[in-house]
Amino acid sequence: MYRWNMNNINNMYLYYHKRMIEEKNPVLKRKYQEVIDSLFEIIDFYEINLNKKRKAVIIDDCEDFSYRDVINDDFRTLHDYGIYAPIIRDFNEQFKSVFIKQPSELSKIKISENNIVTLSTLFYQQLNEPFRDTYAHLAEHFKSRLAFRLLPKDLECAGNAHIVRHTKVVYIDVGIENTFQDYISLVHEASHAITELLNPDIIWDFNKYCFTEVDSLFFEIVGGDFIGDKTNNKKDDLIVKQRIFYDYLECASIICAKMDLYSCLSKKELRNNKLIKQYYKEEFGLKKQKIEEISLTYIHEIWHYIISYLTAIELYYIYLNDKDEALSLLYKIILLKGLKTQEYLDKIKELGIEPGKNITNYYNLIFKNMGERNGKKL
Numbered sequence: 001m002y003r004w005n006m007n008n009i010n011n012m013y014l015y016y017h018k019r020m021i022e023e024k025n026p027v028l029k030r031k032y033q034e035v036i037d038s039l040f041e042i043i044d045f046y047e048i049n050l051n052k053k054r055k056a057v058i059i060d061d062c063e064d065f066s067y068r069d070v071i072n073d074d075f076r077t078l079h080d081y082g083i084y085a086p087i088i089r090d091f092n093e094q095f096k097s098v099f100i101k102q103p104s105e106l107s108k109i110k111i112s113e114n115n116i117v118t119l120s121t122l123f124y125q126q127l128n129e130p131f132r133d134t135y136a137h138l139a140e141h142f143k144s145r146l147a148f149r150l151l152p153k154d155l156e157c158a159g160n161a162h163i164v165r166h167t168k169v170v171y172i173d174v175g176i177e178n179t180f181q182d183y184i185s186l187v188h189e190a191s192h193a194i195t196e197l198l199n200p201d202i203i204w205d206f207n208k209y210c211f212t213e214v215d216s217l218f219f220e221i222v223g224g225d226f227i228g229d230k231t232n233n234k235k236d237d238l239i240v241k242q243r244i245f246y247d248y249l250e251c252a253s254i255i256c257a258k259m260d261l262y263s264c265l266s267k268k269e270l271r272n273n274k275l276i277k278q279y280y281k282e283e284f285g286l287k288k289q290k291i292e293e294i295s296l297t298y299i300h301e302i303w304h305y306i307i308s309y310l311t312a313i314e315l316y317y318i319y320l321n322d323k324d325e326a327l328s329l330l331y332k333i334i335l336l337k338g339l340k341t342q343e344y345l346d347k348i349k350e351l352g353i354e355p356g357k358n359i360t361n362y363y364n365l366i367f368k369n370m371g372e373r374n375g376k377k378l
């Protein structure tokens with residue numbers, strides 16, 4: 001049984017709280033406060049999602065406020081990360097006229113928590129250093145820092161790595177849907193935890209935001225290959241890969257539609273919900289429900305997944321030819337810190353990685369099974 005040890009978390013909370021109160025140095029005092037804040041979030045998450053003693057407070061914003069809030073937030077994202085927009089545009093352009101069938105449902109399979117942990121461990125064990133050792137360190141604490149929870153029906157593949165800031169402590173929760181996805185979800189979240197241990201507090205470097213999912217999405221793809229082979233379930237591995245491609249392409253099309261909207265309408269016109277709805281209807285022929293969905297989607301919630309995904313796929317292609325090289329490049333990417341937003345992209349390119357370069361090959365590989373893996377035809 002895997003569950004979080006709440007006594008440990010509460011004791012840590014009390015310890016840092018005491019230190020914060022006693023500390024005179026303002027820099028250290030702030031640091032302790034940040035540890036406390038992250039612990040508080042973890043306790044909160046536990047109570048709402050894992051313990052269910054408290055219900056989540058759902059703030060029912062009026063439609064008008066939400067729309068405007070999303071637009072303002074989108075403008076901030078475009079201002080901060082707009083230099084990455086051409087990568088998203090290219091991805092959308094390449095596939096916008098390709099009909100991609102919605103991937104089939106994953107078959108329900110019975111897998112135990114132990115089974116999920118075992119396969120994730122087998123996967124990370126066959127990787128090079130520092131990934132193997134860092135995972136081993138993490139797994140030592142799984143009994144008290146990992147939790148599984150059953151996902152509601154409408155939610156797929158959710159999980160989190162909860163980092164206690166300025167410490168080497170990471171709590172993980174993994175959503176379970178009783179499909180092949182469950183293996184992948186732990187591989188994904190464990191990857192975030194590994195990255196945090198290798199480059200502490202990197203998650204708070206907002207200039208690196210576009211690349212925060214590179215490691216986790218790369219290990220998802222490679223881990224899927226590995227676990228698909230081990231469990232003799234290549235079919236479901238392929239569906240998981242198709243699902244993610246399909247979802248991120250959908251996200252890219254939403255971002256592009258929004259960017260078009262924001263460049264076509266003036267700030268004043270954007271305050272008029274009717275006009276926005278009319279624009280989506282006329283320009284893209286969208287239906288009411290879809291317009292609603294797009295209007296309430298914050299692009300900052302999906303933007304980084306696309307850039308990271310396209311980068312991860314490039315690493316995957318390197319991995320297929322040279323495993324060591326791909327892992328050493330990934331390690332270099334993980335260690336990058338303290339750069340400006342544009343400099344992160346420059347560094348990635350300096351490493352010889354062009355996000356999106358192999359996306360058509362990858363599409364052919366997973367949708368048409370035309371590719372090769374490890375010299376074998378798929």
Ligand SMILES: [Zn+2]
Pocket residue numbers: 188192213216
């Ligand atoms: Zn993630």
